[in-house]
Amino acid sequence: HKWVYTFGDGAAEGTAGMRDLLGGKGANLAEMSNSGVPVPPGFTITTEVCTHFTKTDGTYPDELKAQVEDALDKVGKTTGRRFGDMSKPLLVSVRSGARVSMPGMMDTVLNLGLNDDTVGALAEDAGDARFAYDSYRRFIQMYGDVVMGLEHHDFEAILETYKDEKSLNLDTDLTADDWQTIIERYKQLVVDQLGKPFPQDPRDQLWGAIGAVFGSWMNARAITYRRLHQIPESWGTAVNVQAMVFGNMGDTSATGVAFTRNPSTGENKLYGEFLVNAQGEDVVAGIRTPQAITEEARMESSAPEKPSLEQAMPEAFQEFRDICNRLERHYREMQDVEFTIERGKLWMLQTRSGKRTAKAALKIAVDMVDEGLITEEEAVTRVDPASLDQLLHPTIDPAAERNVVATGLPASPGAASGEIVFSSDEAERLANQGKAVILVRIETSPEDIHGMHAAEGILTTRGGMTSHAAVVARGMGKPCVSGAGGIRVDYQAGTLTSAGKTLKAGEIITIDGANGQVLAGSVPMLKPELSGDFARLMEWADKVRRMRVRTNAETPADARAARDFGAEGIGLCRTEHMFFDAERIGDMREMIVADTEEGRRAALDKLLPMQRSDFVELFEIMAGLPVTIRLLDPPLHEFLPKSPEEIEEVASAIGVSKTKLKRRLEQLEEFNPMLGHRGCRLAVSYPEIAEMQARAIFEAAVEAGKRTGNPVRPEIMIPLVGLKAELDIVKARIDAVAETVAKEAGQEIQYDVGTMVELPRACLIADKIAESAHFFSFGTNDLTQTTFGISRDDAASFLPTYQAQNIFETDPFVSMDIEGVGALVKIGVERGRQTRPDIKLGICGEHGGDPASIAFCETVGLDYVSCSPFRVPIARLAAAQAAL
Ligand code: PEP
Numbered sequence: 025h026k027w028v029y030t031f032g033d034g035a036a037e038g039t040a041g042m043r044d045l046l047g048g049k050g051a052n053l054a055e056m057s058n059s060g061v062p063v064p065p066g067f068t069i070t071t072e073v074c075t076h077f078t079k080t081d082g083t084y085p086d087e088l089k090a091q092v093e094d095a096l097d098k099v100g101k102t103t104g105r106r107f108g109d110m111s112k113p114l115l116v117s118v119r120s121g122a123r124v125s126m127p128g129m130m131d132t133v134l135n136l137g138l139n140d141d142t143v144g145a146l147a148e149d150a151g152d153a154r155f156a157y158d159s160y161r162r163f164i165q166m167y168g169d170v171v172m173g174l175e176h177h178d179f180e181a182i183l184e185t186y187k188d189e190k191s192l193n194l195d196t197d198l199t200a201d202d203w204q205t206i207i208e209r210y211k212q213l214v215v216d217q218l219g220k221p222f223p224q225d226p227r228d229q230l231w232g233a234i235g236a237v238f239g240s241w242m243n244a245r246a247i248t249y250r251r252l253h254q255i256p257e258s259w260g261t262a263v264n265v266q267a268m269v270f271g272n273m274g275d276t277s278a279t280g281v282a283f284t285r286n287p288s289t290g291e292n293k294l295y296g297e298f299l300v301n302a303q304g305e306d307v308v309a310g311i312r313t314p315q316a317i318t319e320e321a322r323m324e325s326s327a328p329e330k331p332s333l334e335q336a337m338p339e340a341f342q343e344f345r346d347i348c349n350r351l352e353r354h355y356r357e358m359q360d361v362e363f364t365i366e367r368g369k370l371w372m373l374q375t376r377s378g379k380r381t382a383k384a385a386l387k388i389a390v391d392m393v394d395e396g397l398i399t400e401e402e403a404v405t406r407v408d409p410a411s412l413d414q415l416l417h418p419t420i421d422p423a424a425e426r427n428v429v430a431t432g433l434p435a436s437p438g439a440a441s442g443e444i445v446f447s448s449d450e451a452e453r454l455a456n457q458g459k460a461v462i463l464v465r466i467e468t469s470p471e472d473i474h475g476m477h478a479a480e481g482i483l484t485t486r487g488g489m490t491s492h493a494a495v496v497a498r499g500m501g502k503p504c505v506s507g508a509g510g511i512r513v514d515y516q517a518g519t520l521t522s523a524g525k526t527l528k529a530g531e532i533i534t535i536d537g538a539n540g541q542v543l544a545g546s547v548p549m550l551k552p553e554l555s556g557d558f559a560r561l562m563e564w565a566d567k568v569r570r571m572r573v574r575t576n577a578e579t580p581a582d583a584r585a586a587r588d589f590g591a592e593g594i595g596l597c598r599t600e601h602m603f604f605d606a607e608r609i610g611d612m613r614e615m616i617v618a619d620t621e622e623g624r625r626a627a628l629d630k631l632l633p634m635q636r637s638d639f640v641e642l643f644e645i646m647a648g649l650p651v652t653i654r655l656l657d658p659p660l661h662e663f664l665p666k667s668p669e670e671i672e673e674v675a676s677a678i679g680v681s682k683t684k685l686k687r688r689l690e691q692l693e694e695f696n697p698m699l700g701h702r703g704c705r706l707a708v709s710y711p712e713i714a715e716m717q718a719r720a721i722f723e724a725a726v727e728a729g730k731r732t733g734n735p736v737r738p739e740i741m742i743p744l745v746g747l748k749a750e751l752d753i754v755k756a757r758i759d760a761v762a763e764t765v766a767k768e769a770g771q772e773i774q775y776d777v778g779t780m781v782e783l784p785r786a787c788l789i790a791d792k793i794a795e796s797a798h799f800f801s802f803g804t805n806d807l808t809q810t811t812f813g814i815s816r817d818d819a820a821s822f823l824p825t826y827q828a829q830n831i832f833e834t835d836p837f838v839s840m841d842i843e844g845v846g847a848l849v850k851i852g853v854e855r856g857r858q859t860r861p862d863i864k865l866g867i868c869g870e871h872g873g874d875p876a877s878i879a880f881c882e883t884v885g886l887d888y889v890s891c892s893p894f895r896v897p898i899a900r901l902a903a904a905q906a907a908l
């Protein structure tokens with residue numbers, strides 16, 4: 025069995041298509057080698073080895089050792105170097121590389137192969153002893169930290185103490201001799217803490233690093249990251265071992281990272297950062313401020329006095345730009361690359377499809393269609409539907425007054441306001457209380473993922489556009505301002521200070537991810553603009569999707585917003601929301617408290633004209649598009665007051681005694697309202713309510729039809745049906761009202777009566793229900809609740825525990841449980857169609873706006889999904905992707 029794949033020197037055993045086996049990094053290194061891009065030679069140990077390692081508690085397949093030896097030989101031949109060689113030692117980097125990039129895993133060990141002997145050879149080879157000893161001490165530190173589990177800061181402490189002893193300020197003040205002393209102390213630290221010496225044999229070092237990478241697949245941070253991003257544990261990570269090239273061999277050496285297009289805006293311009301005389305970690309760590317790659321970017325940067333790569337190393341720059349262009353055309357996708365220049369010679373260390381903001385994803389997809397690189401359909405697949413949320417994010421009103429307290433980098437777009445918090449735990453705690461927070465950190469690390477997740481936005485005082493905070497925030501679609509160097513953060517005091525102004529934890533700030541500004545207080549925001557690239561992509565999506573997209577809306581404002589977002593009708597109008605208005609709730613309560621049917625009808629008569637005008641307005645806004653109106657669903661006690669003060673107030677407002685109101689409250693009280701007197705059960709007990717609503721709907725249909733000249737065909741939906749008899753009883757009432765209104769109006773009325781399918785029983789007897797129902801709308805909120813027996817209102821108390829223990833990968837109220845709830849939906853669809861082949865089928869639970877659930881709806885052939893207005897664009901794109 026082949027466990028190891030080599031690459032380099034213009035050839036490779038793998039290809040880009042072997043991502044599952046080689047991981048993203050390994051597959052792309054192979055692909056680059058194959059296409060003649062200069063890549064330091066190396067090899068990839070496959071993800072299958074990781075799986076073996078995890079399953080067998082840290083052992084390797086038998087053939088692995090020999091295959092690694094062969095691969096090392098090959099690298100040695102290509103580079104003319106050997107492990108442990110006293111004149112030409114081979115040094116390698118060891119990196120993890122899963123199918124998708126995964127911060128949180130062990131990332132990189134550099135300079136592996138250095139020891140007390142080979143360090144001298146490196147010194148000679150480089151003609152620079154200081155460089156060699158600095159590299160060696162970095163190696164001990166990195167290896168000690170990520171492989172041997174020692175604390176990074178213990179090494180830092182040794183360095184600081186030494187600098188104090190010698191009154192040295194900067195690392196660059198240390199000489200080769202200084203570093204040698206440090207190395208001795210580092211090695212002593214290893215012995216003191218672990219009782220064994222730092223490994224001197226490069227092979228021991230290598231196997232240590234390989235084991236650490238595979239082991240890191242199961243570390244807590246990686247597990248959390250996988251849970252948040254729904255990455256299966258079974259994927260495993262690959263290990264990439266690659267000959268070292270040095271970006272820190274003096275002023276003709278450099279290292280950097282770049283995107284082939286701007287990852288924030290999508291502009292088609294090479295965009296990146298580099299450092300002269302540095303190693304890769306220095307760029308990402310954000311300790312030295314990196315320089316721009318191109319001249320154009322330099323002039324727009326915050327440090328235009330520092331030369332660009334284009335200026336400083338024109339030849340390497342030209343080659344780099346050519347390679348970037350080639351890679352982009354080859355992959356037909358924006359690339360994120362890492363490179364090193366060793367004494368003027370360019371080496372590419374990595375390429376992968378670049379993470380980008382939704383705005384950039386959209387622009388890049390549309391631009392690439394215009395450039396003839398991809399088709400319209402491919403463009404539709406290039407944008408993550410959920411990420412559209414970012415574009416639907418508010419931005420700061422340009423007319424608003426800006427009280428700018430600091431400026432950093434515009435690391436991730438959108439604007440957000442919230443309370444200042446300085447720790448991720450605190451961010452999570454406050455967010456759980458429903459507070460909006462801005463996480464403020466000097467810099468972030470993978471340990472901050474949960475806090476970043478909880479925060480509305482992220483502000484850091486250190487680090488560039490490729491710092492951890494920037495990259496992760498863009499991935500999450502959260503506004504981020506990074507590297508706001510003018511701010512001083514004092515974690516101890518819980519304050520941030522900028523330009524003489526001090527803000528405390530808990531005070532409100534606003535960050536503007538579009539320009540990097542940090543503002544005091546909250547600021548008026550503007551709704552997003554949905555024209556241009558967005559509209560074009562949506563048009564392409566609309567061309568390929570089969571399912572219609574409707575909205576859940578009952579107010580005119582929501583209905584209009586949904587139309588602007590492209591909704592093709594209303595899939596769910598929850599009429600109960602129309603009774604909570606201050607001017608209506610009194611009549612509603614009067615109806616509920618009335619002792620007799622006459623009393624109820626009297627109150628309902630007052631509600632009728634209001635309902636009717638609501639519906640007229642909705643029909644007009646929807647201009648001939650289908651509108652599904654659901655009869656009253658919640659239990660009646662939801663409309664009544666709770667506290668003694670309120671009861672007193674309401675009693676006098678509706679003209680009944682306190683005692684009477686209290687008695688009615690007691691009658692209506694329920695232990696489990698979700699399974700109580702609600703849905704069609706109300707219409708069965710109080711048919712006059714359903715009749716009033718039906719009358720309002722039909723009269724409104726007649727009126728809106730007259731006003732607009734388009735006949736309106738309303739869809740009346742009966743909730744929580746579990747028995748065919750329930751549906752038939754209520755439907756008979758509706759049909760009777762229709763007949764009466766038609767007579768009164770002197771015209772025929774077209775309408776459909778259908779039902780919510782939101783109980784398991786309704787799915788199972790869907791064939792019988794379909795005898796009476798013209799349409800089904802799957803109410804997956806209640807269906808999830810009743811299938812699991814988990815109350816939608818009380819699930820929050822244990823869902824996090826369930827997710828932490830991987831019992832639920834995702835919240836089933838957010839993304840459909842395909843296995844269980846989905847199976848019931850499928851049964852409902854099949855049985856419904858058995859009886860009525862042309863039955864109209866939709867979904868109106870929260871899942872109607874969730875891309876994964878929408879994909880499922882496509883597979884069972886629903887006619888439409890319905891979701892809240894802001895999710896309509898997401899649903900349009902998700903439905904298109906599902907159809908492709
Ligand atoms: C549902 O149950 O999925 C549904 C859409 O109805 P509601 O959320 O109003 O119960």
Ligand code: MG
Binds near residue numbers: 803
């Ligand atoms: Mg429901």
